[in-house]
Amino acid sequence: MGANVILQAQMAELGLTQDELARQMNVALLEITGRLGEVSARTVRNLLNGSTRRPIGRTCIALEEVFACPVSDLGFSLPRTAADAEDSVQRRTLLLAATGTAAALAAPARRPRLGQSDADRFQLEYADLLREDSQLGGARRIENRAVELAARIQSSLAGGSASERVQRQSYRLASDVTCLAAFGAIDARAPRRARTHLDQALTLAGLSRDAEAMYRVWDHLMLASSQRENHAEAAAGAEVMKRSTVSRRDPLFASLGHMRHANALARLHQPAESLRALTRAEAAFARARTGQVAEWITFYSRAEFDALSSYVWTALGDHERAESCLHRTLASIPVGMVRNKALYTAHLSLAQARQGEVELACATGRRAQGMLLPASGSQRTTNTLSVTRQVIAATGTKVPEAASWIEESRRWN
Incomplete structure (x- = not known):
């Protein structure tokens, strides 16, 4: 007597536990006969461990209904004799007839x-x-x-x-x-x-x-x-993130919630509250584990933490500190994150321009544009470069490097 590995594989394919298979078999019997079945997890265990090698009657019908195939395709033995096989068909027919569905012996197509x-x-x-x-x-x-x-x-x-x-x-x-x-x-x-x-x-x-x-x-x-520009709504959304179940369970999610809140508060001109939120984001990030996390949030690395921190400092008017954060980001951001690397290089260019470093800002902006792939649609990056151009143009500089970059960058929008 051996385990029914075929049934095990079919259950794994459909994501069924023993309890779930029992439940679905009972529901199938309810749909067929009008009466809920009495299949238990123990019944399913016997089917899996080989104790039941020839399911009959209601168990057989329920299995065939759930898996949409004959029980012989599920690793069970065929009836011992032709008479047994005929008897099995007759039992199914009688069971269906008892619910008024015998006329539909050719069962309707099962849904995939x-x-x-x-x-x-x-x-x-x-x-x-x-x-x-x-x-x-x-x-x-x-x-x-x-x-x-x-x-x-x-x-x-x-x-x-x-x-x-x-x-x-x-x-x-x-x-x-x-x-x-x-x-x-x-x-x-x-x-x-x-x-x-x-x-x-x-x-x-x-x-x-x-x-x-x-x-x-x-x-x-x-x-x-x-x-x-609805920063009050953004702050309210960040509050929901901070107080969510997943944030209470995982410091990484808590950190991102505090970081989003810090950014929103900075734009609402609440510097003290924004810096408190940034401090909480830092503390939670330090506690975050490095194990398995959802694939989408893997972007929130130390490099991303520094980049988002730069947004806070920019909103608070501390462009020197924002530049420092962005240098750390660009030194450690993964190679494959091309879009983000171009975006943060553009923000670095803007931070430099706001500190009056015109020629350096132009060189950095040109580097950011060169990082964007031809098929890119990152308007955030090109818009940041457009703001950089406006900041440089507003200085009235006559430096040749700046003049050529201003003209060159007009076609990026």
């Missing part, structure tokens, strides 16, 4: 199931989009592909059945993918379009019942509010 392999395939597509976005940023085609992927995930959820685990995982993924589309719109400086994506992501995150998914939506809502 959404299994773990489907969820894994969607996850790989999402990971590819994340990598591409970290290089390009703001590209409309990435945003559109994210919207299309989210639609396919939702279509799979609507058109088939899935275990509770796979269902929640898929809703979480659909929310994450929609957030990626929203961040693309934010990077392209299209906050209204981003808000439309985030309204959808908020619903999907709620359906997933996942605290991290909900946190991510609030993070992006805060960014969209800030981009629309």
Whole structure:
């Protein structure tokens, strides 16, 4: 007597635990017979460990209904004789007839199931989009592909059945993918379009019942509010992030919440409160573990912490300290984060220009523009360079290097 490895594999494919399979078998019997089944986790254990090698009657029917295939395809032995096989068919027919469904012996087509392999395939597509976005940023085609992927995930959820685990995982993924589309719109400086994506992501995150998914939506809502200059709303969103379940559990999430709050408060001209929030962000970041975290928040490294700190100092008017933070960022930012490297180089150029370092700012700005890939849509970067040009032009400088850069940079917008 050996374990039924085929049934084990099929359960793993659909993301079913023993309790979940028992529940789905009972629901299947309710749909077929009008009476809830009595399948227990012990029944399923016997099916898995080989104690039951030839399921019969209601157990057989429920298995075939849940997995949409004959029990022989699930690793169980065929009936011993042809008579047993015929008897099994007759029992199924009588069971169906008892509920008035015997006329439908040719059962209606079963809906496709959404299994773990489907969820894994969607996850790989999402990971590819994340990598591409970290290089390009703001590209409309990435945003559109994210919207299309989210639609396919939702279509799979609507058109088939899935275990509770796979269902929640898929809703979480659909929310994450929609957030990626929203961040693309934010990077392209299209906050209204981003808000439309985030309204959808908020619903999907709620359906997933996942605290991290909900946190991510609030993070992006805060960014969209800030981009629309609604800093009071941004501060309120950061408050939600700080007080979320995931922030209470993980210092990394708490740190990002405090950092977002510090930025919003700085723009609301509350310097003391902003610096307190920045101090809390630093303390929480120091406690953060280096283990497994959600893929989207891996961007929040020490380099990113320094970059976001520079935004706080810029809003508070301390451009020298902002420049120092940005130098630390650019010294340690991962090579693959091309979009962010260009963005923070542009902010470095702006910090230098605001300190009157005109020629240096021009050279840094030219370097930032050269980092952007041809297909990039990072309007945040080009807008920052545009502000840098305005700051330099306002100085009235006649330095040849500045004059040529001002003229050259006009075509970047």
